[in-house]
Amino acid sequence: MTEPDAVGQPPAGDTALAIDVRDLRMRYGSNDVLNGVTFNAKPGEVIALLGPNGAGKTTTIEILEGFRMRSDGHVRVLDTDPAHGREAWRARFGIVLQSWRDHGRWKVRELLNHLGSLYAPYGGEGIERPWNTDELIEVVGLTEHIDKRVNSLSGGQRRRLDVAIGIVGRPELLFLDEPTVGFDPHARREFHDLVHRLSDMDSTTILLTTHDLDEAEKLADRILILAGGRIIADGSAEELSRRMSTEAEVRWTVNGKRLIHSTLEPTTYVRELFAQHGADLEDLEVRRATLEETYMNMVQQFEAGKVESAVRAFEEVTR
Ligand SMILES: Nc1ncnc2c1ncn2[C@@H]1O[C@H](COP(=O)(O)OP(=O)(O)OP(=O)(O)O)[C@@H](O)[C@H]1O
Numbered sequence: 001m002t003e004p005d006a007v008g009q010p011p012a013g014d015t016a017l018a019i020d021v022r023d024l025r026m027r028y029g030s031n032d033v034l035n036g037v038t039f040n041a042k043p044g045e046v047i048a049l050l051g052p053n054g055a056g057k058t059t060t061i062e063i064l065e066g067f068r069m070r071s072d073g074h075v076r077v078l079d080t081d082p083a084h085g086r087e088a089w090r091a092r093f094g095i096v097l098q099s100w101r102d103h104g105r106w107k108v109r110e111l112l113n114h115l116g117s118l119y120a121p122y123g124g125e126g127i128e129r130p131w132n133t134d135e136l137i138e139v140v141g142l143t144e145h146i147d148k149r150v151n152s153l154s155g156g157q158r159r160r161l162d163v164a165i166g167i168v169g170r171p172e173l174l175f176l177d178e179p180t181v182g183f184d185p186h187a188r189r190e191f192h193d194l195v196h197r198l199s200d201m202d203s204t205t206i207l208l209t210t211h212d213l214d215e216a217e218k219l220a221d222r223i224l225i226l227a228g229g230r231i232i233a234d235g236s237a238e239e240l241s242r243r244m245s246t247e248a249e250v251r252w253t254v255n256g257k258r259l260i261h262s263t264l265e266p267t268t269y270v271r272e273l274f275a276q277h278g279a280d281l282e283d284l285e286v287r288r289a290t291l292e293e294t295y296m297n298m299v300q301q302f303e304a305g306k307v308e309s310a311v312r313a314f315e316e317v318t319r
Helices: 057-065 108-117 133-139 155-167 185-202 213-219 237-243 266-280 291-303 307-318
Strands: 019-028 031-041 046-050 072-077 093-096 173-177 205-210 222-227 230-235 248-254 257-263 281-288
Touching: 019 057, 031 057, 031 072, 031 222, 031 230, 046 057, 046 213, 057 072, 057 173, 057 205, 093 155, 108 133, 108 155, 133 155, 133 185, 155 173, 155 185, 185 205, 185 213, 205 213, 213 222, 213 291, 222 291, 222 307, 230 237, 230 307, 237 291, 248 266, 257 266, 266 281, 291 307
Parallel strands: 046 205, 046 222, 093 173, 173 205
Antiparallel strands: 019 031, 019 072, 222 230, 248 257, 248 281
């Protein structure tokens, strides 16, 4: 057990975490979807929860938001068990769901004024709630559209409005569920800039779900890969890539003949090739699978129903 400090306060432990999840389990009927999920998020971190279709990302996020009751495990979000979270706790986080379809006849400014007013009772303790509407509209890049009706916005503009709705209460924590589905590359890039701005500006903790490793790499400080009911990888994109110990493929040509060999020790192998063939060695290439290729391979096997072997193979190379 940890000792209290000199003034009798317990040392900062789990309470310093924005999200603390340990051994989370979720069962739908006889289907165990989450089988011991463990991870945490520190305040200000941007975390991407990545996983194949049906891995349980939405289930996890809904449990954290208090929309779904877990079967078992320890969960704390902003120091509160979501199963018992009250209004004042809900006011401290924002949610951007897959799409906001209501309120089509409202104008952008009116809608944000209205939704913002719902947060007014929860301000204080150094946090001004809600966000000033015009300032918020500028932050999400909708100033030109401030008096437009919601149903006249384009898909990308609508998504910006979704984000504005998610952050109008100046959340300490923001949940984004597949925020860029259906975006073209330009809208996607703009959305990524917006997320970076949010996390820099207010050091908002952000948990987003995505299918896309590239997006996770661009946005997140840490990537969590959920598959087979567990977190099978947790680290920055660089850390995960570094941990990968897949075999490298060495290709070369000698006396006009093209040859290939797979090895875990490419440097030693190449040294031996030089020793053996010297100047006859041509077109030498060494290639290791990228994190993306390894991940995609896992997803393909997972989606073909080979869940356990997909997860085991992925863990073996990223351990
Ligand atoms: N209310 C429910 N009742 C029974 N099964 C459910 C329920 N909700 C989700 N599931 C099942 O739980 C599993 C995980 O679903 P979930 O939506 O959490 O996955 P996901 O990772 O978010 O998937 P996607 O990427 O497709 O959105 C799926 O097999 C799904 O069919």
